[in-house]
Amino acid sequence: MSTQALFGQLLIGLINGSFYALLSLGLAVIFGLLNIINFAHGAQYMLGAFVAYFLLNKAGLGYWWALVITPFVVGAVGVVIERLMLSRLYKLDHLYGLLLTFGLALVFEGTFSHQFGSAGMPYSIPESLQGVQNLGFMYLPNYRGWVIFASLVICLATWFVIERTKLGSYLRAATENPTLVQAFGINVPRMITLTYGAGVGLAALAGVFAAPIYQVSPQMGSSLIIVVFAVVVIGGMGSIMGSILTGFGLGIIEGLTKYIYPEASSTVIFVIMAIVLMIRPQGLFGQR
Amino acid sequence: MRLKLKTLVAAAALALGAGAAHAEITGGVVKIGVLNDQSGLYADLGGQGSVIAAKMAVEDFTAKDKSLKVEVIFADHQNKPDVGTQIASKWFDAEGVDAIVDVPTSSVALAVNDVARAKNKVFIDSGAASSDLTGSKCSPNTVHWTYDTWMLANGTGKAIVKTGGDTWFFITADYAFGAALERDTSAVVVKNGGKVLGDVKVPLNTQDFSSFLLQAQASKAKIIGLANAGGDTINSIKQAAEFGIVKGGQNLAGLLVFLSDIHGIGLDKAQGLILTSTFYWDMNDQTRAWSKRFAALNGGKEPTMVQAGVYAGVLHYLKAVSALKSDADGAKVVAEMKKLPTDDPLFGKGIIRADGRKIHPAYLYEVKKPSESKGPYDYYKLRATIPADEAFRPLSEGGCPLVK
Numbered sequence: 001m002s003t004q005a006l007f008g009q010l011l012i013g014l015i016n017g018s019f020y021a022l023l024s025l026g027l028a029v030i031f032g033l034l035n036i037i038n039f040a041h042g043a044q045y046m047l048g049a050f051v052a053y054f055l056l057n058k059a060g061l062g063y064w065w066a067l068v069i070t071p072f073v074v075g076a077v078g079v080v081i082e083r084l085m086l087s088r089l090y091k092l093d094h095l096y097g098l099l100l101t102f103g104l105a106l107v108f109e110g111t112f113s114h115q116f117g118s119a120g121m122p123y124s125i126p127e128s129l130q131g132v133q134n135l136g137f138m139y140l141p142n143y144r145g146w147v148i149f150a151s152l153v154i155c156l157a158t159w160f161v162i163e164r165t166k167l168g169s170y171l172r173a174a175t176e177n178p179t180l181v182q183a184f185g186i187n188v189p190r191m192i193t194l195t196y197g198a199g200v201g202l203a204a205l206a207g208v209f210a211a212p213i214y215q216v217s218p219q220m221g222s223s224l225i226i227v228v229f230a231v232v233v234i235g236g237m238g239s240i241m242g243s244i245l246t247g248f249g250l251g252i253i254e255g256l257t258k259y260i261y262p263e264a265s266s267t268v269i270f271v272i273m274a275i276v277l278m279i280r281p282q283g284l285f286g287q288r
Numbered sequence: 289m290r291l292k293l294k295t296l297v298a299a300a301a302l303a304l305g306a307g308a309a310h311a312e313i314t315g316g317v318v319k320i321g322v323l324n325d326q327s328g329l330y331a332d333l334g335g336q337g338s339v340i341a342a343k344m345a346v347e348d349f350t351a352k353d354k355s356l357k358v359e360v361i362f363a364d365h366q367n368k369p370d371v372g373t374q375i376a377s378k379w380f381d382a383e384g385v386d387a388i389v390d391v392p393t394s395s396v397a398l399a400v401n402d403v404a405r406a407k408n409k410v411f412i413d414s415g416a417a418s419s420d421l422t423g424s425k426c427s428p429n430t431v432h433w434t435y436d437t438w439m440l441a442n443g444t445g446k447a448i449v450k451t452g453g454d455t456w457f458f459i460t461a462d463y464a465f466g467a468a469l470e471r472d473t474s475a476v477v478v479k480n481g482g483k484v485l486g487d488v489k490v491p492l493n494t495q496d497f498s499s500f501l502l503q504a505q506a507s508k509a510k511i512i513g514l515a516n517a518g519g520d521t522i523n524s525i526k527q528a529a530e531f532g533i534v535k536g537g538q539n540l541a542g543l544l545v546f547l548s549d550i551h552g553i554g555l556d557k558a559q560g561l562i563l564t565s566t567f568y569w570d571m572n573d574q575t576r577a578w579s580k581r582f583a584a585l586n587g588g589k590e591p592t593m594v595q596a597g598v599y600a601g602v603l604h605y606l607k608a609v610s611a612l613k614s615d616a617d618g619a620k621v622v623a624e625m626k627k628l629p630t631d632d633p634l635f636g637k638g639i640i641r642a643d644g645r646k647i648h649p650a651y652l653y654e655v656k657k658p659s660e661s662k663g664p665y666d667y668y669k670l671r672a673t674i675p676a677d678e679a680f681r682p683l684s685e686g687g688c689p690l691v692k
Contacts, residue, residue, distance in 0.1 A: 005506060012498045110327075117589070118331035119522060119552035125530065132532040138502060141530045213530065214495055215522050215552060219328065223495055258499035263462055265499075266491040 008138035009259045010252055015144045017251020018151035019206055023224065024231040024243040025155055026202035029162065032238030033175050033195050036086060037094055039101040041228065042221025043108035044200045047074045048207020049216045050112065053121050063126035063212070070208050071201035078200025082193050105222070112218035120217025147209050154205065155244045162240055171195060230273040236286020246284060315384040318358045318615050320346070320602060323375060323400065324390040324415055326364035329493050329519030332548040334415045337595040338362075338390045340585045344578075345602035353610050361385070365396050367492065372396035376403040386615045387412060387605055390598050394418035394465035404429045409618040412605055414597030417517070417544060418468040419681060422645040426688035428619045431626075433646045434597030435566050437465070438681040440543050441473035443564030443650050443674055448511055448541050449480040456541075457509035458487035459500050459524060461516035469515040469543055485509045490516070497524045501531050510538060517544045522552045529557045546592045550655055550667045558667075561655040566648055566679075567593035567634055568668050574633035590665040600632040601646075638676060643688035650679035 023045060030038045051073050052066035061069065081104065089096045125143045132139040162168040171191060174181045178188045207220075214220055235246030250269055257268040264271075276284060322342050324334040339362045346358045361383075365372035372391065379385035380403065388404060391397045392415025404411035405427040412431045413421060419438040421430060456477050460466040466489070474484050485507045488500045501524070504512045512533065514524050521542055528540055542549075545563040569579035569590045578599075582591045591599075608624040609615045622644070630638045630646065638648040653668035661667060683691055 005502070008502045008506075009499055012496075012502065015498070016496055113327060113331070117548070118327065118329060118335070119333075119519065119548045122526075122552060122554035122557070124554075124556070139505075139532055139536070141532070143530065144498075213527065215519065215526070217519065217552075219519075220495070223493060255499055259503065262488050262490055262500065266494065 004137040005259065007135075009255045011135075011138065011140065012258075013252035013255025014148055014248060015251070016254060017248035018148050019210060019224070019247075020228055020231045020251050021155050021244045021247025022151045022206040022209070023203060023228040024235065024247045025158055025240065026199040026206075027228065027232050028235070028238055028240055028243040029158065029202070030196060030199035031232070032240065033171055034086075034192055035090070035094065035175075036097040036101070036196070038196075038199065039098055039225070040081070040104040040108070041101075041200075041203050042225030043105040044074055044078065044203040044221070045207040045210070045224065046112065046218060046221035047077065047108065048204030049123070049211040049214075049220060050116075050121075050207075051204065052208045052211045053123055053216045056123065063129075063208075066208050066211075067205070071205045074204030074207075075197040075201035079193055079197040081200075082196040086196065087189070087193070105225075109218050109222060116218060118217060118219060120215030120220070123211040123216050125212040143212060147213075151206075151209065154202070155247075158202070159240050159244065227269055230269045232283075234269075234273050234276045234283055236283025239283065239285040239287070242283065242285025312614050312616070313356065313609075314386060314616050316357065317384070318356050318387075318606065318609055319383070319385045320358065320360050320605075321376075321379045321383075321385040321388045322360060322362040322390050322598065323365050323372060323379075323388050323396075324362075324392050325367050326362070328367055330367065330392050330415070330517065332552070332589075333518060333546040333592045334390050334392050334594045334598075336362075337582075337586050337589065337591060338414070338598040340582060341591065341595040341599040342389060342602045344582065344585075345599045345606070349603055349606040349610075353606075355613075356606060356610055358606065365391070365393070367393045367396060369395045369399040373399045373403055376400045377407075380404070380407045380409050386410060386609075386618075387621075389413075389601055389605075390415045390594065392416050392594060393463075394420075394468060395463050397421060398425055398464060401425060401427055401430050404618065407618070410605065410615075410621050412601040414601055415594045417465050419472060419686070420464075420468060422641075422643040423681070423686040423688055426643045426686070426690050428644075428690060429622055430644045431601065431622060431640055431646060432644055433601040434593050435564075435650070436645070436680070437469040437472040439566075439650055439679055440469065440564050441476045442679070442681075443652050444541055444543055444562055445473045445476040445513075446480060447562060447564075447652050447672070448539075449477055449482045453511040453539060453541070454480075454482035455509045456482060456484045456511045456513050457504045457507040458484070458513045458515050459497065459504060460487055460489050461520055462489040462491050465517065466515045470513070473513055473515065473543055490520070492520070494520060495523060497527045498531060500524075501528055501533060505531070505533060505536065505538065511541050512538055513541045513543055515543050518546070518549065521545060522549050525549075525553050525561070526557055546594070547590060547665065547667065548592050551589075551665065555656060555658040555661055555667065558655045559657045562671070563653055563655070563668075564650055564674075565593050565653055565668075566650050567591075567596040568651065568653065569665065570668070571651075578633050588664075596634045600630070600634050603632050604628070604630050604640075641683055642691050643683060643686055644690075645680055645683075645686075647676050647680055649676045650674040 055061040235242035258265040387410035397416030419436040635648040652672040
């Protein structure tokens with residue numbers, strides 16, 4: 001393989017990795033702090049892309065507005081789901097949360113599929129990010145460069161908030177011992193609700209990032225979510241930094257596979273997952 | 289003694305044969321099963337639209353000929369051959385289905401082809417592309433209606449090589465369909481003096497094509513041939529635009545592009561694309577009238593050629609059953625379908641050949657510029673008509689064992 005092609009593939013891997021990282025980050029936050037395995041994450045990512053599409057076509061608000069508004073809209077849907085349904089399941093086994101969110105994902109996808117069909121809707125790259133940069137070894141579309149940059153910033157910011165701020169310390173404490181934290185006068189149920197909303201908002205944000213690259217289609221989430229779950233498992237359930245690093249890392253490995261042996265590109269991540277589970281069942285960065 | 293036994297066997301066979309000829313409509317109803325992708329990446333090119341098309345055919349047929357009672361059912365094969373085989377077997381064995389129609393996804397179609405033959409039922413394929421259905425895998429129980437990989441290669445491939453696109457790189461869906469389409473197109477390219485520089489096989493239903501597009505770019509081929517379909521084609525065309533592939537001097541050849549794909553990509557990115565189709569809603573008064581009825585039932589979406597093929601195929605099947613007054617013997621019904629000339633408002637007059645290939649003209653279209661389009665679904669302009677006798681692979685070249 002020429003070094004030129006190698007650099008190209010690495011960069012592309014990094015782009016896909018940024019989607020994996022953004023999505024697995026949301027999952028890790030939700031699992032780490034709520035102990036809910038959020039199977040609806042893919043559907044929420046898809047909702048994000050659709051909200052961006054609606055904002056553009058019904059309200060005339062473009063990409064940048066969508067980037068700001070969408071996480072709040074879909075996050076609010078998440079808050080409603082948490083209040084009405086998930087909050088009743090915290091005392092039960094993980095499995096119930098998984099079943100509920102899986103069911104919700106099917107309902108969302110089915111409804112959108114019925115309404116909009118499977119070919120999906122076009123969504124254009126915003127004008128200011130159109131065009132390509134010649135990097136010498138490849139042409140990098142400006143938009144893809146933006147996605148890598150933005151998702152790195154968001155990932156690191158999320159990590160910082162949870163691991164390095166007072167708010168984050170409350171959150172982590174609340175997962176360890178909710179009763180004690182509540183005794184200090186902190187409204188734990190509300191904090192948990194907002195955390196779920198934020199995790200869902202992250203998925204929606206990834207959906208907006210994805211809209212111009214992929215088709216805004218009802219299946220966009222389900223084809224991604226399984227991979228993202230594998231990423232979370234490999235990184236270690238609930239580990240924030242773990243999911244970020246694994247997301248980018250696996251994106252790169254997948255990119256290389258696409259070059260060396262493309263037929264295996266849709267399975268390589270699962271092979272890695274199986275190996276990791278055998279050698280280190282708690283995941284690469286997991287502590288439990 | 290030996291002679292006597294032989295006579296006895298012959299007599300028994302005759303009696304049985306006579307029995308079959310007398311058999312009328314099994315279960316009192318002609319049951320047609322639409323088997324296709326109802327929820328995945330091929331759902332828009334067939335899906336519920338094909339069910340609507342089949343029902344319209346039944347409606348139009350029974351309006352004129354009240355002798356048959358017809359029922360249409362459908363199921364989702366999820367693009368998986370094992371699921372398709374299972375549903376087909378259950379339909380034929382337990383639910384009294386007489387004919388299965390549509391079945392996109394060549395791997396599933398080839399599996400259903402075997403089931404229909406083993407159980408002596410009828411299989412009218414519209415959605416699948418592999419030319420093997422009427423080639424090495426041809427069956428006395430199968431009619432392949434709408435299009436196939438040979439026809440696509442011969443239409444789009446030839447047109448592009450003739451206009452100077454003589455070096456090719458393929459991005460191919462990694463299953464039966466992609467392999468057949470690449471094989472047939474490569475043959476056309478080489479035959480017309482072009483060269484194939486390389487290919488990459490991509491798993492079905494891939495989201496990100498950038499890595500494969502980079503490989504295609506590095507090959508320096510003039511033409512990047514997309515031997516894929518549905519959502520895969522949409523994503524590859526969109527992302528090729530993003531990576532500036534066309535601006536860099538390379539051109540895309542969408543070897544199988546449906547109207548629903550163009551609708552999903554948008555004209556700004558799809559303009560100028562050359563494609564081959566056997567049906568377009570805006571061809572003539574008859575197709576416009578039919579499509580208007582169809583779109584009203586299909587949420588405003590105009591029909592694809594696959595859905596049109598389901599309509600025409602079901603209509604012709606019912607004519608054959610009505611002529612035979614029986615649907616019991618699948619091979620006999622198909623033989624009758626081959627005997628009767630076909631005539632429907634969508635594909636015009638045509639025939640079904642001995643190998644099961646339905647013959648009609650094909651059309652080379654170019655996707656309009658946004659400025660040329662009057663609105664949604666006004667997407668194609670005609671570049672050339674390929675007459676029926678040139679559109680499909682000659683009977684002698686397919687290697688079908690039914691052709692002697």
